[in-house]
Amino acid sequence: MAFFVIYPVAKQLTVACGLSLGLLVPALAQAPAVPATPPAAWAQCLDRLQPQAAQAGVKSATWASHLSGVEPDGSVLAKLDNQPEFKTPIWDYLAGLVDDERVADGQRLLAQHRSTLEAVAQRYGVDPATVVAVWGVESNFGQSFGRYPLVQALGTLSCFGRRQAFFQKELFATLRILQGGHVAPEAMVGSWAGAFGHTQFMPTTYEQLAVDFDGDGRRDLTASVPDALASTAHFLQKAGWRPGLAWGVEVRLPKGLTLSGEGRRTKRAASTWAERGLNLASGQPIGSVFPADAPLGLMTPAGGQGPAFLVSRNFDALYSYNAAESYGLAIAHLSDRLRGTAAGGAPMFATPWPTDDPGLSRAQRREVQTLLLMRGHDIGEVDGMLGDKSRQAIRTEQARLGHEVNGRAGQKLLQALQRP
Numbered sequence: 001m002a003f004f005v006i007y008p009v010a011k012q013l014t015v016a017c018g019l020s021l022g023l024l025v026p027a028l029a030q031a032p033a034v035p036a037t038p039p040a041a042w043a044q045c046l047d048r049l050q051p052q053a054a055q056a057g058v059k060s061a062t063w064a065s066h067l068s069g070v071e072p073d074g075s076v077l078a079k080l081d082n083q084p085e086f087k088t089p090i091w092d093y094l095a096g097l098v099d100d101e102r103v104a105d106g107q108r109l110l111a112q113h114r115s116t117l118e119a120v121a122q123r124y125g126v127d128p129a130t131v132v133a134v135w136g137v138e139s140n141f142g143q144s145f146g147r148y149p150l151v152q153a154l155g156t157l158s159c160f161g162r163r164q165a166f167f168q169k170e171l172f173a174t175l176r177i178l179q180g181g182h183v184a185p186e187a188m189v190g191s192w193a194g195a196f197g198h199t200q201f202m203p204t205t206y207e208q209l210a211v212d213f214d215g216d217g218r219r220d221l222t223a224s225v226p227d228a229l230a231s232t233a234h235f236l237q238k239a240g241w242r243p244g245l246a247w248g249v250e251v252r253l254p255k256g257l258t259l260s261g262e263g264r265r266t267k268r269a270a271s272t273w274a275e276r277g278l279n280l281a282s283g284q285p286i287g288s289v290f291p292a293d294a295p296l297g298l299m300t301p302a303g304g305q306g307p308a309f310l311v312s313r314n315f316d317a318l319y320s321y322n323a324a325e326s327y328g329l330a331i332a333h334l335s336d337r338l339r340g341t342a343a344g345g346a347p348m349f350a351t352p353w354p355t356d357d358p359g360l361s362r363a364q365r366r367e368v369q370t371l372l373l374m375r376g377h378d379i380g381e382v383d384g385m386l387g388d389k390s391r392q393a394i395r396t397e398q399a400r401l402g403h404e405v406n407g408r409a410g411q412k413l414l415q416a417l418q419r420p
């Protein structure tokens with residue numbers, strides 16, 4: 001399955017959080033200057049690529065109809081070279097991705113699409129809560145597909161900047177998808193790097209794994225929820241998902257356990273972990289969830305003082321969707337909350353993150369933005385996304401409040417702003 005070598009790298013480019021750094025994940029950065037895309041170089045590049053596209057199965061009429069009149073978009077090149085301006089702690093990342101709102105939305109959609117999800121589980125062996133959790137984290141259940149026209153974005157990346165050969169393959173795949181009539185041209189929008197639809201597949205991943213589940217003859221990840229849900233399950237099945245196996249569990253570590261050398265990839269039998277004194281966070285034995293010989297890795301994303309997890313090969317399947325442990329944990333935890341099996345029904349984990357200033361839900365981020373507006377800051381729209389303008393306003397308020405000036409919004413800032 002060669003695509004698994006390439007795919008996670010591609011997906012890393014598509015999200016603000018796509019690096020496996022454990023504790024720290026990069027966040028949105030300040031918009032850098034837009035690189036130049038000279039018109040002559042653009043025209044020459046398209047002339048050079050067209051025969052290659054033809055060799056890759058893109059008819060000249062398809063090429064002409066989708067690329068004539070298209071101008072390059074330098075803003076995607078700025079994204080390509082973006083260096084995060086600061087690191088987001090994993091507790092901020094998870095607080096925004098797995099909040100009460102997303103759990104409520106997910107539960108409503110689980111009920112709404114129950115028969116489809118059951119049929120998907122029958123065919124691919126992936127349970128409804130997991131599929132819906134991926135949907136929620138990838139596109140907020142279809143509400144955030146991204147805003148970049150794919151042909152324009154991938155065309156630009158095919159002609160300018162780093163990794164042109166990689167993006168050329170994605171461009172050609174996009175054109176083949178359009179040529180096949182699977183996705184409406186105006187619906188072919190997505191992330192700046194080319195991930196699109198409910199499941200945010202890259203075009204080459206689409207070609208390998210997307211399925212037509214509603215039986216209309218088209219594999220449409222933008223307009224068909226059944227196609228999208230089934231394609232996600234198909235991806236996880238190919239990534240090694242084992243039906244009926246838990247992704248993992250939160251555990252309580254015994255005092256003095258050596259963490260050095262342990263991690264997601266270092267798998268040991270469940271019975272070995274039990275012998276070393278680990279129990280579920282609920283106090284139950286590990287054997288109540290996993291068979292004795294199940295290979296499990298010990299993941300401590302914020303170090304030994306934070307929550308700890310034993311994770312199975314099914315966590316690795318989630319990881320392969322985006323090659324980031326924080327991302328896998330967001331999906332895994334959202335799926336537990338959708339099932340109602342998160343530890344004690346707790347909104348986060350049984351062991352708190354090692355911070356005295358926990359992260360904010362999207363509702364709380366919107367409240368921060370509203371409070372910043374009320375204090376006269378121009379932060380644009382109240383959307384729950386703390387972008388450049390919000391971060392700048394937060395810095396100003398942090399300086400006024402005597403807090404550390406870092407642009408981060410946590411519970412302490414929210415509480416300070418709530419005071420009159």
Ligand code: CA
Nearest residue numbers: 212214216218
């Ligand atoms: Ca279909």
